[in-house]
Amino acid sequence: MRKNRLRQIWAEGGCAVSGWLAIPSSYSAEGVARQGFDTVVVDLQHGMIDIATAIAMLQAISTTDAVPMVRVPGNEATMIMKALDAGAYGIICPMISTAEDAARLVSACRYPPLGERSFGPARGLLYGGPDYFAHANDVIVTLAMIETSAGLENIDAILEVDGLDGIFIGPNDLSLALGEAPSSDPAAGSRAAAAIDHLLERTQAHRKHAGIFCANGVIGGKRRTAGFDFIAPGNEFNLLVAAARRELEHVRGTEAGRGKGSASGY
Amino acid sequence: MRKNRLRQIWAEGGCAVSGWLAIPSSYSAEGVARQGFDTVVVDLQHGMIDIATAIAMLQAISTTDAVPMVRVPGNEATMIMKALDAGAYGIICPMISTAEDAARLVSACRYPPLGERSFGPARGLLYGGPDYFAHANDVIVTLAMIETSAGLENIDAILEVDGLDGIFIGPNDLSLALGEAPSSDPAAGSRAAAAIDHLLERTQAHRKHAGIFCANGVIGGKRRTAGFDFIAPGNEFNLLVAAARRELEHVRGTEAGRGKGSASGY
């Protein structure tokens, strides 16, 4: 079975940098994957992407060395299994609040007797190879999103779930859960910032992996230095619209005004 | 019938700035259109976009004030008419080399007796309004791409074609046509640079409009200052992959190396 480069990077103590896709197109997916990312995540939760398009996007990512991953919309076994059958080598699952949640996620990602994944690897077989079944349980990576108060409280129990590779932090939702405004880079001193530090520390204590979504690469670099080993520096839609606005302003000569407002995402 | 803002901008002596779409997605199309562009072009020639997706993209652009335009793949009446029926308010047509070419383009864009456009405005009616037929011949903008040696030679005859609103320059193809390497910003002293100056001068002499594709907004600003009144500062795919690579490099701390190579487009 094809190796999972993400595991190799981690085994070497490295930090994986991930593209993040919200635009439903296999062309932009291939373009992003081609830039040198270690992994690329197709976002089925907040991305404007459905599973049919996601399959074509996973194929597009598979033309490169980037590891194809999927953020599923929720902790539902049918969609997790479908993403895996489509060739995803990693699953990021939102809103994991308890060890039971995490165990369900892991179970959906693993064939019996370790889990309850149904057999029928489909495109997984094309991407992984004919010995897919023999190794899939070891190759697939599972990351639990910690973004609720309960998830924060239960972090140790969650990290103890066998088969869970680590966590992925959504700073916006985590901020909201802690009663703060959504922020992709919570300010020092905020509850969210403290929670992020705590989550990283606990994850490292459990010798598992900690990922985080960042608004951009500068924040991502800071997170890498702090010890995160899976960094997603912005989704491609936000990068695109910010870049488009910047060029527009350059033509108009209004780029000086940019400092006052934010172009991102709107 | 809904006014064509592009004509209004030109009437006021302004310069329109245009988004340029190569990604087949109505979501990224809406995102780009929402950034404040005056017009947005769906590129059916070099974009990875077919007519079915283009229709959804024109709808997405129509949620904003940006004028929806289409670059057709060639000077074929059936596709030009389909783009117009889909609600395009402007057509950019590649490889116009003679006055006859230009006349055929204009004819496909106009109802009889001025042209040969077939009646059946479809979505054009939804976008333009119930009096579409009465005004469409006056509202639709047509731009001829000058990118061959013949086109360069015949520029005056082309500009004299009644109903043609102006030209649009593709610097890459123009460079190629003149025996130079493709360049989206031909260096001073090159034949392509001279040709661009000449084309602008002739267009202004004919009191028509001159547009040009630019690799980015800085070049676009320079072209605006030079007198071009329709500027497309980069296609969104190139902006996206360059931005994605930049963020990736920020995370890895390798952004210093960027100056040596180009990320764009690959």
Added chain:
Amino acid sequence: MRKNRLRQIWAEGGCAVSGWLAIPSSYSAEGVARQGFDTVVVDLQHGMIDIATAIAMLQAISTTDAVPMVRVPGNEATMIMKALDAGAYGIICPMISTAEDAARLVSACRYPPLGERSFGPARGLLYGGPDYFAHANDVIVTLAMIETSAGLENIDAILEVDGLDGIFIGPNDLSLALGEAPSSDPAAGSRAAAAIDHLLERTQAHRKHAGIFCANGVIGGKRRTAGFDFIAPGNEFNLLVAAARRELEHVRGTEAGRGKGSASGY
């Protein structure tokens, strides 16, 4: 954030009339939306529409002043959140039988601390504006479908759920639930007719909003007079096939025979 016209209509004591879409096409969606409806509902339950097409349809509706809404297939948070992220300004949710059901629906539609909606507004941001997060909880409309016996029994508890804007009645399912044949216009004296009256009365007593699906506009007008303030006069597929059959019969001169059978829906 863009205002929700539905709230404005209600604030002025008006009755909103809604288009209802079952055909998976952004072209027919735009056509219907353009006819002057106050809102247009994309039906993900019984419509032949999936979420990917729904996104393009929401964009098409957004080219007009009609408020884009979605009927979700069930009370599942992931799909509700996806519809909202895609720019829906209102959610109609089937089969609400208890206050707990209603509370779950409302929670999925609201950001913390009022609910559990996950942050990542995507196209919602394009449609609503950059201050989407600050106002979304107040802008989004939520309607619970009452179409089970339990829902009928628990109507007061359901209406007391904070954040629920009102109810939407599906007469066919309600008839079925009460042991009668499905009918979109239950006859006077039937249990369904009595239930509809009762539901309207209770909703008004709670000063909330009552919507109902009708087979056509004549029934819709009757419901408006009765006090309903959200009327969906037929889905567009049924309108289309009935109209097509009518024209066919006119050509054949067989339209007199129409009285004997029903063309609708088949």
Added chain:
Amino acid sequence: MRKNRLRQIWAEGGCAVSGWLAIPSSYSAEGVARQGFDTVVVDLQHGMIDIATAIAMLQAISTTDAVPMVRVPGNEATMIMKALDAGAYGIICPMISTAEDAARLVSACRYPPLGERSFGPARGLLYGGPDYFAHANDVIVTLAMIETSAGLENIDAILEVDGLDGIFIGPNDLSLALGEAPSSDPAAGSRAAAAIDHLLERTQAHRKHAGIFCANGVIGGKRRTAGFDFIAPGNEFNLLVAAARRELEHVRGTEAGRGKGSASGY
């Protein structure tokens, strides 16, 4: 090979009534086809439909007894052949102005030695049966649209083209070609009305078939009585939006006002 019911209807002296599709959806296509039409035309010219969706629509039509037909966007052999390979049993081709045009159309529809159609019947084989090749030349129906002044002048030469089954009149374009406003039902005394009468008379003189597009079934019935044997009473998009507006007005009680304006098509 499956018989072509259109030929059977004509052999019995009957008049075929045709559905006409502009909405890109196999669901609405099946709905329309199911209403009892003799044939259904997928309109690739002014419909918002591309060839990929057309294939699914032809399949949908094939679930009924209606004969699947395609109006191609122009007289281009590649698209005509693709439509036939996709299972179309009839081709309507716009803008036939000369006998040469008509001969090219017919040639694209017939295998050698009668024509130049390339072999590879694909879905045609599924729909027609394993002996498709042996009979296709006799089964496929070809209709030439007469909608230019030249077409009108050359009508006799066009009708003499061997293998052409008849003509199809587009009253809007014909009106335009004759210097009148586009009208789907030209008024008595107009040049277009006279031309329609003339075209019908010449077609009957050549013992060929005459079809015409009508705005609705009432006009269609009149045309049938006049002798046309192929009637398309309105496209489904216009029927849909008119029906939707009518129901909307019924709810609002504004239907009285309808007489003053036209809802169709906008």
Added chain:
Amino acid sequence: MRKNRLRQIWAEGGCAVSGWLAIPSSYSAEGVARQGFDTVVVDLQHGMIDIATAIAMLQAISTTDAVPMVRVPGNEATMIMKALDAGAYGIICPMISTAEDAARLVSACRYPPLGERSFGPARGLLYGGPDYFAHANDVIVTLAMIETSAGLENIDAILEVDGLDGIFIGPNDLSLALGEAPSSDPAAGSRAAAAIDHLLERTQAHRKHAGIFCANGVIGGKRRTAGFDFIAPGNEFNLLVAAARRELEHVRGTEAGRGKGSASGY
């Protein structure tokens, strides 16, 4: 309402043979359906197919006499109802482990008072006919997949569920559940083989129907002889890739080497 041929075959003591679709295309679906299968299953679980494409595939199957069926991804009422509304005449549901599971499945497939299916038959009405509602509860076939240890233990209770027509065995998952390697044709003496025999025997004892997925037609023939009355001899993707590899090897003259390895599925 159109009869369900599957019920007719069973009533005559016959064995239905089913196509099985994993490729998301209405063209291959129609091709397979046209080969003479009694039923064809669109696999939404392990197939690379989403519901939108499944609708077009159901239409394609409906051009033939084969009964259109759907394997849903899981026991979720919303998707089961959507498949039925799309015209499926049979549902195969994975992972039924208890009588409660089976009862939920059956309930989702039946209108009240027998079940909880929501009214809105959509395409079901087109395929089934205008009296769809009156007969649907009797016409639709429901099969429960037995592929867990619990399902095996609870087989009698499951088979006693009123309205369940029978079972469908997935040998791969059943093997896994019993601690053996996945196998589509478990070897004699294995626990899976014994379980299959037992399930068949119990199903026959309950006078219900037993289906099974087979890797190919030879195994399928054996199962038919053994008494199974619903056989799916391989999914079309595996048939395709095996056939493609075989032809490739014939060209290269390497087909002798084929005995050493397996071409299937990879």
Added chain:
Amino acid sequence: MRKNRLRQIWAEGGCAVSGWLAIPSSYSAEGVARQGFDTVVVDLQHGMIDIATAIAMLQAISTTDAVPMVRVPGNEATMIMKALDAGAYGIICPMISTAEDAARLVSACRYPPLGERSFGPARGLLYGGPDYFAHANDVIVTLAMIETSAGLENIDAILEVDGLDGIFIGPNDLSLALGEAPSSDPAAGSRAAAAIDHLLERTQAHRKHAGIFCANGVIGGKRRTAGFDFIAPGNEFNLLVAAARRELEHVRGTEAGRGKGSASGY
């Protein structure tokens, strides 16, 4: 720029074996490509595939080592250029009858000054690499289909066209052109068989490459031995339906009857 393996195979005196795709799906495309073919052709002429799906299929092929190629529907520069921009490394063009036809084909495939290809390599850049422009003229393979009497007569002039890599024979159309029934394996003694021998001989005399479509691999092996160096042993749709019918017959025990009729293609 990525090498073209087809050129490498030819340089080593080898014979390339090609998959051939008519089903519009990137999943089946990847499955076929994964079987070990040297090249895979997306058939835009007789395949039920449009350019949008073709792009996703080219991506799917690009996940393997197989060279992605396109058969275009005709000798139209816009579609040829679009296929190349989408990453095709080879073009097969139907109905080349004269040296002028061949020259036009070659011109559309080459950048100036050798040809007239317009610059904008899009996905070609992703697949080929950042130095795409510098090498594309040398890397892209062009094959002219000889399938008309004129093509047969003009074969020497066609083969002399600079930049044309060789020919590809469509035996069915060639048979038809010579007044024989279409056959994918013309019988010895037929005019088509003689023509095929002649075309191969002339191609070898010109030291160019000769490809041919075969109904299956056995015929393909025979052609390879005869000296053809590009073999397409059947399209995947025909392979699929034949395989499906075979398995069906195995279950029913009717496979003996197979000898009497042909399953292929229907």
